[in-house]
Amino acid sequence: MPEQPIMVIGGGPSGMEAVRGIADLGYKVVLIEKRDRLGGTPELANYAALTPDFRDAGEAMAEMANAIQDNPNVDIRTDSVVTNAEGGAGQFQVTVQSGDKTEQLDIGAVVIATGFTHFDPGRETQQYGYYEYDDVLTLVDLEKMLKTGEVLTPSTGEPPKSLCFIQCVGSRDRQIGNEYCSKVCCGVAAKESIEVRKLVPDCKVFIFYIDMRMYGYWENEIYWPSQEKYKVNYIKGIATQITRKGGRLLVRGEDTTMGRPMEVPMDMVILSVGMEPSAGTQEMAGTFGVALNKFKFIDTVGGCLNTVTTSVDGVFACGAATGPADLEDSISSASAAAMKAITTVRKASLAAN
Amino acid sequence: MPEQPIMVIGGGPSGMEAVRGIADLGYKVVLIEKRDRLGGTPELANYAALTPDFRDAGEAMAEMANAIQDNPNVDIRTDSVVTNAEGGAGQFQVTVQSGDKTEQLDIGAVVIATGFTHFDPGRETQQYGYYEYDDVLTLVDLEKMLKTGEVLTPSTGEPPKSLCFIQCVGSRDRQIGNEYCSKVCCGVAAKESIEVRKLVPDCKVFIFYIDMRMYGYWENEIYWPSQEKYKVNYIKGIATQITRKGGRLLVRGEDTTMGRPMEVPMDMVILSVGMEPSAGTQEMAGTFGVALNKFKFIDTVGGCLNTVTTSVDGVFACGAATGPADLEDSISSASAAAMKAITTVRKASLAAN
Numbered sequence: 001m002p003e004q005p006i007m008v009i010g011g012g013p014s015g016m017e018a019v020r021g022i023a024d025l026g027y028k029v030v031l032i033e034k035r036d037r038l039g040g041t042p043e044l045a046n047y048a049a050l051t052p053d054f055r056d057a058g059e060a061m062a063e064m065a066n067a068i069q070d071n072p073n074v075d076i077r078t079d080s081v082v083t084n085a086e087g088g089a090g091q092f093q094v095t096v097q098s099g100d101k102t103e104q105l106d107i108g109a110v111v112i113a114t115g116f117t118h119f120d121p122g123r124e125t126q127q128y129g130y131y132e133y134d135d136v137l138t139l140v141d142l143e144k145m146l147k148t149g150e151v152l153t154p155s156t157g158e159p160p161k162s163l164c165f166i167q168c169v170g171s172r173d174r175q176i177g178n179e180y181c182s183k184v185c186c187g188v189a190a191k192e193s194i195e196v197r198k199l200v201p202d203c204k205v206f207i208f209y210i211d212m213r214m215y216g217y218w219e220n221e222i223y224w225p226s227q228e229k230y231k232v233n234y235i236k237g238i239a240t241q242i243t244r245k246g247g248r249l250l251v252r253g254e255d256t257t258m259g260r261p262m263e264v265p266m267d268m269v270i271l272s273v274g275m276e277p278s279a280g281t282q283e284m285a286g287t288f289g290v291a292l293n294k295f296k297f298i299d300t301v302g303g304c305l306n307t308v309t310t311s312v313d314g315v316f317a318c319g320a321a322t323g324p325a326d327l328e329d330s331i332s333s334a335s336a337a338a339m340k341a342i343t344t345v346r347k348a349s350l351a352a353n
Numbered sequence: 354m355p356e357q358p359i360m361v362i363g364g365g366p367s368g369m370e371a372v373r374g375i376a377d378l379g380y381k382v383v384l385i386e387k388r389d390r391l392g393g394t395p396e397l398a399n400y401a402a403l404t405p406d407f408r409d410a411g412e413a414m415a416e417m418a419n420a421i422q423d424n425p426n427v428d429i430r431t432d433s434v435v436t437n438a439e440g441g442a443g444q445f446q447v448t449v450q451s452g453d454k455t456e457q458l459d460i461g462a463v464v465i466a467t468g469f470t471h472f473d474p475g476r477e478t479q480q481y482g483y484y485e486y487d488d489v490l491t492l493v494d495l496e497k498m499l500k501t502g503e504v505l506t507p508s509t510g511e512p513p514k515s516l517c518f519i520q521c522v523g524s525r526d527r528q529i530g531n532e533y534c535s536k537v538c539c540g541v542a543a544k545e546s547i548e549v550r551k552l553v554p555d556c557k558v559f560i561f562y563i564d565m566r567m568y569g570y571w572e573n574e575i576y577w578p579s580q581e582k583y584k585v586n587y588i589k590g591i592a593t594q595i596t597r598k599g600g601r602l603l604v605r606g607e608d609t610t611m612g613r614p615m616e617v618p619m620d621m622v623i624l625s626v627g628m629e630p631s632a633g634t635q636e637m638a639g640t641f642g643v644a645l646n647k648f649k650f651i652d653t654v655g656g657c658l659n660t661v662t663t664s665v666d667g668v669f670a671c672g673a674a675t676g677p678a679d680l681e682d683s684i685s686s687a688s689a690a691a692m693k694a695i696t697t698v699r700k701a702s703l704a705a706n
Contacts, residue, residue, distance in 0.1 A: 017658075025692065181568050216677045303406040328657050331689065
């Protein structure tokens with residue numbers, strides 16, 4: 001019996017990388033994407049540049065999509081969702097709905113790459129006025145602005161004279177149930193701070209943080225340059241409230257290094273929103289009967305030596321579907337999931353022959 | 354033409370994972386390890402438990418070794434080193450020396466998984482007295498002690514009443530040329546702090562840090578428990594000097610949160626040493642003509658969307674050979690390197706047929 005095709009769910013960086021890997025090794029793969037195009041969150045959210053290497057995000061996502069689009073081993077189904085799954089490892093029957101059309105596919109193994117969603121800073125426990133004040137934005141809003149090549153204070157249309165990032169919005173926060181760290185927001189904020197300083201050299205830029213998690217090479221690639229070359233100011237402090245006063249925003253909180261309360265006027269405030277599991281991640285876990293962890297990301301069961309195996313044999317997960325992940329994590333874990341999925345269909349095929 | 358075998362160099366976690374992946378997919382693989390056994394740094398350095406999941410390190414490494422040891426696709430050569438390489442992608446001729454025996458192997462693609470070495474805290478720019486004072490240890494020394502099930506102050510043979518970790522020893526330090534962050538030392542220190550508190554409940558444990566880089570789930574899995582359940586004290590501060598006074602160690606530095614100098618007596622001081630490229634990593638880069646980055650880790654050329662491709666076609670690198678990496682990174686990037694190595698030998702075989 002030849003190997004059954006593998007299904008990858010989600011057309012973001014992790015899903016596209018898994019598909020490319022599987023196809024390169026000569027196996028058939030079906031990619032299911034609910035939107036009308038590939039590219040995932042970087043494309044959907046209009047990222048300007050990737051962290052940490054400042055590569056044009058649109059170009060990078062297009063390159064990943066092109067690498068799989070004309071491969072005869074790859075069957076890409078956009079505008080499609082998985083609505084049901086039966087069977088088990090080596091022999092799943094997966095129902096896919098594309099518009100009015102419903103089809104049942106025989107699938108040998110599944111890779112869930114349904115990613116994350118950005119934390120909504122309007123949740124009631126957050127005192128940052130995101131839905132009240134035009135000049136309070138998120139990392140994602142700023143990314144979109146950076147893509148236009150201009151940074152302008154929304155309420156005035158003028159370039160800001162001062163701008164700050166507030167870290168850990170929606171992360172490291174037990175009150176809202178997100179005790180985890182979202183891993184990438186420090187790096188993204190530092191990267192965006194450099195871009196702001198490049199576009200608006202007169203703008204003073206501040207980053208209020210608890211710990212700057214610039215791990216590995218992010219330290220020397222973006223953290224040090226942001227301070228030394230681009231004169232971004234890092235302040236260890238927690239902002240507790242944002243109000244509006246005299247046409248500007250007022251950030252209240254505590255400067256923990258100076259050990260005193262602070263009250264700083266700002267033209268723009270950027271909330272460094274964290275990651276939460278996407279709707280698709282939670283839906284696919286339900287459809288395939290895969291266990292979620294307490295934060296509702298997909299639970300992996302292999303400890304730190306295997307982070308793609310789920311509670312269901314033959315179903316693997318990669319990228320931010322399993323929790324906070326940077327692009328390097330998403331790309332690498334995609335390969336790990338792809339390998340294990342191929343191993344599953346090979347084993348089933350060998351057993352049947 | 355059938356595919357040429359793939360060579361994996363280094364029998365640590367990343368190398369073993371790459372070998373397992375390649376063999377599971379039905380390809381031939383030769384593993385070269387210069388020591389007499391597999392297990393890499395966790396085995397060599399006698400790690401007690403893995404970070405962050407506290408799994409027994411010896412058991413975990415033995416399981417990884419067992420998974421490849423009797424696989425007919427795997428040719429394991431311990432006590433062996435690569436001494437020369439010619440040719441290119443799809444057709445390398447690699448010379449392997451095992452004792453007195455020298456052999457030339459035809460190899461299709463290469464995965465370098467030669468890992469890191471721990472920073473030597475005796476370097477002259479470090480004022481921590483590692484070679485002067487018996488009670489100044491490293492994370493690695495403590496790990497070995499934890500494995501015995503007893504934590505004892507070396508100079509007295511008594512359990513310590515106070516113990517502190519000093520973070521960023523050999524990392525984030527331009528003076529010694531290591532501007533990068535070593536990524537794992539925060540997590541390892543937090544894990545070890547929990548183990549110390551479990552074994553010596555009367556011992557006060559402190560961690561002096563610049564930023565606690567407990568990214569992703571490390572935040573909720575080890576950082577919060579270490580503070581809340583195990584009462585470890587985190588102090589944002591930089592220790593600049595260790596001296597000995599009245600039979601105890603005296604840690605001098607600055608408590609940056611309190612904004613004042615500190616002078617704290619301690620029974621034991623643990624230096625959280627970072628990662629540097631191993632000798633094997635630098636040697637193999639030389640043998641295969643692979644470019645190193647300025648820190649002498651292997652340079653990867655694919656940006657954040659491909660972290661295993663080196664400057665030489667057909668030669669890939671994974672794990673800490675390319676820079677600071679935690680176990681999850683090492684395992685995932687091993688799969689990525691394995692996939693690309695397989696793709697290389699497949700392509701060469703298809704082209705020749």
